[in-house]
Amino acid sequence: MASDDFPPDWPAIEAARRVALAATMDLAATRHALTRRKLAEAGLTRADIAAPADLARLPVTTKAELMAAPHDAVLDLDGAEVPEEQRIVWDTMYTTGSTSGRPTPFVNTTSDFWDILLLQRRMLRIRGVTERDRIANLFPLTRHPHGGFFRVLHAAAALHIPVVSALPGNPGPGFAVGQELDGVVETLARHPPTILWGVPSYMRRVVARAAELGIALPDVRLVFVTGEGLSEEGRGELLARLTAAGATGAQVSISYGMTEIQGGLVECAAGAGLHNPHPEAIAVDVVDPETHRPLPDGQEGLILVSHMRRRGTLLLRYAVGDLGVRSTAPCPHCGRVTERIVGPLRRADELTKVRGMLVNPALAVAAVEGVAAVHDFRFEIAREGVLGMDDLALLVVPEPGAAPEAELAAKVKSAIGVTPRVVLVEALDSASWKAKRWIDKRI
Ligand SMILES: [Zn+2]
Incomplete structure (x- = not known):
């Protein structure tokens, strides 16, 4: 079995999580300010978190808490006896921020980055990408490093396939290599992609402009959208525009992207649910929005993410801020065993x-x-x-x-x-x- 294959069943996932979390908790109990605070809040010690299921005893961490003190969420491995790749900071990405707040740093060690490559490779596999595909990266550069642009490059690397970056827009006056819309469309004409990857609002403009200029995109078969929500109505409208640009039969694939996993939960087919691509390393729970107690599959609640083996920024029971319904049943479409978010997502504070x-x-x-x-x-x-x-x-x-x-x-x-x-x-x-x-x- 190839190394990027999914674990075959839940016992295999749970065994991997148990081993990974034990090592993580040994470090976090003394070297992670956020976990130490959460343990103390609940009157718990390291010994009380013996298995992943025990994480349910920890209070949740909210986005506001992470934004207020992002460095408390980074493991301090100075002097720790861990392999070098777990201590080296490989890169730091930032959230896109909120209307009031500034972007929050999210630190990745070398070992975290290796896991990100695996996660990105699995995301592509789930979405049906093969070694013959070619990606067009339509994300702009931002002032704060953001996973949108960078992780597309890494996804291509992880599957050993080509990517062309169109570099739309201009993040600042010292930036000289960006392109206007027509330049982006011409790049796509020169290097015809099979996959367009970006935010839906910009993708829509690119595809519409290609149709206006009479530039066909006949090889495009997959369109990856992330960063913004896209309703079923929006998906249908984007498909109509793609058809007008010659991409008949293209499929729009939605990702539930989050900085906190440096990737996203993705669909294997429209309507088959958003798959957790790396269940050995990331756990996805759904809990009661008031009591934060775990909910069974099929009930809508607050979505929590827990990292089993991160060494940079580490989050346990982190509330992403959305409500959703989880399924742990094998995917009826692709058969993969993992958590899937099924049905519509909504912001916890949306009304x-x-x-x-x-x-x-x-x-x-x-x-x-x-x-x-x-x-x-x-x-x-x-x-x-x-x-x-x-x-x-x-x-x-x-x-x-x-x-x-x-x-x-x-x-x-x-x-x-x-x-x-x-x-x-x-x-x-x-x-x-x-x-x-x-x-x-x-x-
Ligand atoms: Zn599936």
Whole structure:
């Protein structure tokens, strides 16, 4: 069996986790400020965490805690008797940050990086990539190193296949090698990829521009999107654009990407669930959002990630901030045994009030994502006037000649019960490489 093959069953995964976690806890109990704090909070000692199941006794770690003290989550292996590759810092990646916070560092040792290569290779395998594929990396460079750009290169390396980086955009005035949209499309024409990899909002622009310029992308068979959510409506719309660019039969593959695993949970087929690519090293749990007690498969709860063998940034029972439903049954499509998140994901804090109505922004975004007449869009909520009424604006860059205002107002009203003020604009400027579809200016 090749080294990147999945473990055959749960006993094999659990045995690997048990061995890995024992060594990790021996270090973390004395050399990891975050774990020491969590043990003390629960009145526990190292001996109380004998097996992975005992992690359920540790209090969860939230994103806010990690952001407040990221260095407390890094193992201090100075002077520890561990192999050299476990002590050397290989690279440090950053989260994309939040509206208020600055990006959080995530430290990878050499041994962590080796695991990242394996994880990336497995992600490709799950998504159906073969040794004959060629990847186009459509992620921009960012000021803080981010896994989006870098890990695509490493994924290609881990499967020994070619990758061309289009380097869209410009992260700063000293940067001289980026490309505008047309340059990106020309790169794809010169090195025809079989896989496009990037964020869906930018991918959509690239594919639309290729069609406009009459540049066909007939070899594209897989489209990997990550970094932003993509509704089923958005997936259908992207596929229609791909077909217009000659990529008939292409499939869109969604990833539940997270900096905290330096990769993502991915689909083997549309609707087959998001697979944990490295179950020996990463455990995915779903717990009650209030009590944080483990929930059985099939019940929606807070998604937690635990690292079994990381040596840089280490997180145990880390709440990613999303709610989802888990399955540990073998995947009905590919047969792999691992955790899968099945059914829709939602942000744990996603509901918000607009004009007194509780609304789900994801539904509003999904209602617009499926409309072909929309080139780009963004919701903005502000408080208006002395009475402080909420103004829900939907800013839309329409396709040439399109007038989708009435259709959009009706679709959003039917999705969330609130009619937006639809404003047609020529362009949307954004400071981030991820499209922000919902901006709440009341906060
Ligand atoms: Zn599968």
